[in-house]
Amino acid sequence: MENDNRPAKIRRSGYARPKVAVDTVLFAACGGRLVSYLVPIIRGPLAGKWAFPGGLVRTGEVLDDAARRELVAATGLADAYLEQLFTFGDPSRDPAAHVVSVAYMALARDPRAVAPKAGEYPPGQWFEVSALPPLAYDHGLMAEYALRRLKGKIEYTNIAYAMLPREFTFAELEELYGAILGRPVDRRNFRRRIMSMGLLARCAGERRGAHRPAALYKFKQQSLQAVEML
Amino acid sequence: MENDNRPAKIRRSGYARPKVAVDTVLFAACGGRLVSYLVPIIRGPLAGKWAFPGGLVRTGEVLDDAARRELVAATGLADAYLEQLFTFGDPSRDPAAHVVSVAYMALARDPRAVAPKAGEYPPGQWFEVSALPPLAYDHGLMAEYALRRLKGKIEYTNIAYAMLPREFTFAELEELYGAILGRPVDRRNFRRRIMSMGLLARCAGERRGAHRPAALYKFKQQSLQAVEML
Structure with missing residues (x-):
C-alpha cells in the first residue's frame, strides 16, 4: 500500500x-x-x-x-x-x-x-x-x-554457462570454478560432483592440440537451471 | 556511477x-x-x-x-x-x-x-x-x-526459529515445516535431516499434557544461521 x-x-x-x-x-x-x-x-x-x-x-x-x-x-x-x-x-x-x-x-x-x-x-x-x-x-x-x-550459485546451478564458450573442456570448466572460488579445485571430487549435477552433455568432437585430445562438453541448457538439492 | x-x-x-x-x-x-x-x-x-x-x-x-x-x-x-x-x-x-x-x-x-x-x-x-x-x-x-x-531457507538455515516459541516440541517443528511446505512431512526422514543440520539443542525440561511427556528443543542460535551444504 x-x-x-x-x-x-x-x-x-x-x-x-x-x-x-x-x-x-x-x-x-x-x-x-x-x-x-x-x-x-x-x-x-x-x-x-x-x-x-x-x-x-x-x-x-x-x-x-x-x-x-x-x-x-x-x-x-x-x-x-x-x-x-x-x-x-x-x-x-x-x-x-x-x-x-x-x-x-x-x-x-x-x-x-x-x-x-x-x-x-x-x-x-x-x-x-x-x-x-x-x-x-x-x-x-x-x-x-x-x-x-x-x-x-555455481554450487547448485548451471550459471557457469554464461562465462564459458558453448563448448569447453573439463580443464576449462575446472579453471573457471577455481577462478570464482579463488582456490584450486580438487580435480577428482570436482568431476564427480559436477557430473552428478546432471547439467553437462558430452559434445561430438574433441579439442586437439599439443596435448592428448580433450573431450568437449556443453551445458545442456543455455539459461539458468537449478539442481534440486533434496 | x-x-x-x-x-x-x-x-x-x-x-x-x-x-x-x-x-x-x-x-x-x-x-x-x-x-x-x-x-x-x-x-x-x-x-x-x-x-x-x-x-x-x-x-x-x-x-x-x-x-x-x-x-x-x-x-x-x-x-x-x-x-x-x-x-x-x-x-x-x-x-x-x-x-x-x-x-x-x-x-x-x-x-x-x-x-x-x-x-x-x-x-x-x-x-x-x-x-x-x-x-x-x-x-x-x-x-x-x-x-x-x-x-x-528452511532447507539450509535455522530461520524457523523466528516462527516458533523459544522452546518447542519436535511435533511443533514438524507442523511448522509442513505448514510452510504446504504438505505433511515424512516424520522419520524429517527428524534425521533436521538433526543432521546441527541447529537444534535439547532443553532440560519436557512438555507434559494429555499425551506422554514430549522432549523440548530450541534453536542454538536466535539469529539467522546457515548450514554449509558442501
Whole structure:
C-alpha cells in the first residue's frame, strides 16, 4: 500500500524523494582469474575512485532494462547474463544525494569483447576481483555481495554457462570454478560432483592440440537451471 | 556511477523520477497453516483489494528502517524477523505512478499478537497463504517470491526459529515445516535431516499434557544461521 505518512510539505516536493539507480557488478574469467569491469570517476569529490557501471532509472523504465542500458553503454555487451542482486539504500552511500541503488550481477563470456559506447562512459578497465582499486559509494559492499552470490550459485546451478564458450573442456570448466572460488579445485571430487549435477552433455568432437585430445562438453541448457538439492 | 543521461528537462524535474516504496510479506504459522497479514484498500481504483503493509521511503531513511516502520504501523510487531526479498520495478505495477518497491519478507512468532497503530492503517486480517484474496499491485508476485524464499531457507538455515516459541516440541517443528511446505512431512526422514543440520539443542525440561511427556528443543542460535551444504 503506497500510502505516505510524511508531512505534506515534503510529500509535495519531488526533490525530497530518494532517487532510484541501478549498478552492475560484471564478472568474467581471464587466464584463471576472476575479473570485474570498473569505470573511473573523473570529476567531483569521488574523482580518482572507480565504480561499477550504473545510473539513474528513468520514469517508465523497467529495472532490468535500466541495468542493461547502463551496462551496454559502458561495455557494449548486449547479451551478458544479468540478474538482480540486492538493493542498497543507506542514505549516506552517495555523498551527493539519497540514491537507492538496485544492484545487479552480470556475467560475460569474453572480457576482450568490451567496446564502450563513445561519449557515455570514460574508458573502463578489468581488475582482478582479489585486487580491486579503491571503489566509490558502497561498491565494495556490492562487490562482496555479488561474489558471494556467484560462489553460491555455481554450487547448485548451471550459471557457469554464461562465462564459458558453448563448448569447453573439463580443464576449462575446472579453471573457471577455481577462478570464482579463488582456490584450486580438487580435480577428482570436482568431476564427480559436477557430473552428478546432471547439467553437462558430452559434445561430438574433441579439442586437439599439443596435448592428448580433450573431450568437449556443453551445458545442456543455455539459461539458468537449478539442481534440486533434496 | 550515478550519472544521468536523461534530457535536462526531465533531469531537473523531481516529479519525473520513480518513487521508492517498501512492502512487507509477513508470515506466521497458525494451527498447522501458513498465514500472511493483509490490509484492505479502502479508496481509489484498487478499493476492495488487499495488499501487504508498505509505503514510501522517506528521504534519509534506511530501507530496512522504512520496512520496519510500516510493518510496526500496520501490525505493532516491533521484533518480527525481517529480510530484504527482491525489488519490483515494473512501471505498470502501480496504476497511480511509477513506484519501485523494495519487498521484504517478515516472520512472526504469534499471529495473535498483532496490534495495529491507531489511524495509520485500516485493520487488517490474516489469510491462509494457499487462499489469499485478490491482491493489489503486483503483490501476488511478491507473495510467490516470499514463499519460495521461505521454503528455500528452511532447507539450509535455522530461520524457523523466528516462527516458533523459544522452546518447542519436535511435533511443533514438524507442523511448522509442513505448514510452510504446504504438505505433511515424512516424520522419520524429517527428524534425521533436521538433526543432521546441527541447529537444534535439547532443553532440560519436557512438555507434559494429555499425551506422554514430549522432549523440548530450541534453536542454538536466535539469529539467522546457515548450514554449509558442501
